[in-house]
Amino acid sequence: MSDSKRPKSRLVADRRYPSASAQKPKPQPKPKAAARKPARKQPARGKKRNPLVAFFLGIFTWTFRLVWRLFVRVSVVVALIVALAVGYIYTTLPNLSDLLDGRARGSVTMLDRNGQIFAWRGDQFGGVVTAQSVSPHLRNAVVATEDKRFYSHFGLSPRGIASAIRINLSEGRGPLSGHGGSTITQQTAKLLCLGVIYDPDEWDSEADYVADCRRGSLVRKGKEALFALAMEVKFSKDEILSIYLNRAYMGGGAYGAEAAAQRYFSKHAAELNPAESAMLAGLLTAPTSLAPTSDLERSQDRAATVLRLMNEQGYLNAEDTAYYQQHPATLSEAADTRRGGYFADWVMVSGPDFFTRNTTEDVVIRTTLDPRIQTAAEDAMTEIFSTKVKEGSKAQAAIVVMSADGAVRAMLGGRQVKASGVFNRATQAKRQTGSAFKPFVYATALELGYSPLDTVVDEPYCLNIPGSGQWCPKNYSNEYKGRVTLTEALEDSLNIPAVKVSESVGRDLVHKVAYDFGIRSELADSPALALGSSEASLLEMTGAYAGILNGGSSVTPYGLVDLRLKGETEPLMGTGGGIGERVINESAARKLVWMMEKVVSQGTGRRAQLPGWQVAGKTGTSTEARDAWFIGFTADYVAGVWMGYDDNTPLKGVTGGGLPAEIWHETIARVHATDTPKPLPMVAPEPPRPESVSQPAPQPQRKKRDTFLDQLMRDILGGGRN
Structure with a gap:
């Protein structure tokens, strides 16, 4: 039977090794989906976007993109400009070593008389x-x-x-x-x-x-x-x-x-x-x-x-x-202690600006300051104000101590003893001198040949002043002592004898003597000149008294000894002060010292007495007790003290013979604590002959002007006039 119509059976080999075409294809892995933006959501069918919203949304989006682009571009331009500017400044910057000392002016270093630094001024580097x-x-x-x-x-x-x-x-x-x-x-x-x-x-x-x-x-x-x-x-x-x-x-x-x-x-x-x-x-x-x-x-x-x-x-x-x-x-x-205080401030002002306040160099100044004496003055000021001045009082005081040649050894311009850069009452304040001026009246008389033992009558006394009428000076005690010697008149600070002597010797001569001794402030041209109605600084007055101590020669107070550039050995300048020309003869100066010693030993300045030391000086109290002074000296140092209020408020119960004399005593006692006492350079006057007590000895060497003044002096000394 034919099997052509039957399906062909598969071979064993075919079953074992199926052909490629017969093989069942294996499922391939799905490739990864490429990342992509989510699809825009389509509007639902039948719904359209609001045209107004779409319009404004579009404008906003366009504006944002424009601003963003501008911002980026501007930022790039600004960054470029900044970079260029920074680069330019970079090229102009000096080297590091040139930037370390940036002072526009120099410094001033001050040395005391021992060569030790005590103050800095200027820009210190x-x-x-x-x-x-x-x-x-x-x-x-x-x-x-x-x-x-x-x-x-x-x-x-x-x-x-x-x-x-x-x-x-x-x-x-x-x-x-x-x-x-x-x-x-x-x-x-x-x-x-x-x-x-x-x-x-x-x-x-x-x-x-x-x-x-x-x-x-x-x-x-x-x-x-x-x-x-x-x-x-x-x-x-x-x-x-x-x-x-x-x-x-x-x-x-x-x-x-x-x-x-x-x-x-x-x-x-x-x-x-x-x-x-x-x-x-x-x-x-x-x-x-x-x-x-x-x-x-x-x-x-x-x-x-x-x-x-x-x-x-x-x-x-x-x-x-x-x-x-x-x-x-x-x-x-x-x-x-290296602040220098008032003294350093004064030196800075007294020196040339281009080497002190406006110096562009580093300068070293050797000064006259004695730190031991400066400390003594500071301690004395503190002691008196802490123990004898009412707490809360705003009264001020100033102290100057100098040698007889005008070299300032210490200076305090106020109660704040360590202060710097503040008002200096020792140099900047001009105050009425009161009876502290009287030694210059008697210096004039002694220079003209009168004796400390010549007499004058202390009695009621008046003068007619053109344009002002009658002026009648009075003594502080409102009492009159009758006939007194010039020495007694000075030691008791009698006003009427001082005016009489001033008017007799010539007010112009008194003015000249005071000026030549260093009182350069304007002096009054009136009979009240003798009573210290004019103003002067404490530094001027102390310097003038230094002239009396040194034998009658003027002095210019000074604190700067020499000035040199830092690192140099040769000074650029020396002192601008010291002893100047003679004002009165040495004999007159020694007699005046003798008279001023009596002021301290038995007169108004008793509180300034220093056991074992001879001290000469003079008290002073201005009108209504607005100022109180004591200026005195030993054989080595002259010291001046002023006390008062900055606003001219009258002092209560204070005269020159009170707290100022005590401050003076405390200062000088500390200065001379370890020193051996020395006698003052003074000469006692020869006792007058009984028949010529009220008249000076003849002075043939005097000029004709002196003869006229002598006669006027004799008239006044003989009994005074009203």
């Missing part, structure tokens, strides 16, 4: 330091206080700026007024005045230049930011910090960390402990008001805050922080 050479405590204190992100930012701190703006706005100020958020780099840029160098020809004063450098306008802030960025490119962080540590003003005339460390602690900046470092770092915010020489307690309080910041930022552990807050830094003993 102690020497170059680096961020690595100073004490690490100082470096950490500055960073913790001024810019805690200093080592991580690029010169600007957006976070700091934003924080400063927030604080300013919260305190009711403008965004750029008050806190500035400046980094140390920006502060350094400001100290460099953005590269502008001080030119005296361009600026009215250095103060104007500094004020311009400190301006806080928006444009100025922008320039400051560019300058800071350029500095970050050119210098390392430590180099920028080094510039800052050398240029920053730290009060007391000290510029830079080294000068401040020497000024306040008498040590190098590398030796500062945490408390001292915190105090210096705290000065950076307000160097003048926070300076320890101005207000030590306030400076210590600020330092305690700095120590806390150092602890919070990991620079100081809690134990050390607590210790140094409880044991704050204090001024060293040497630093406390």
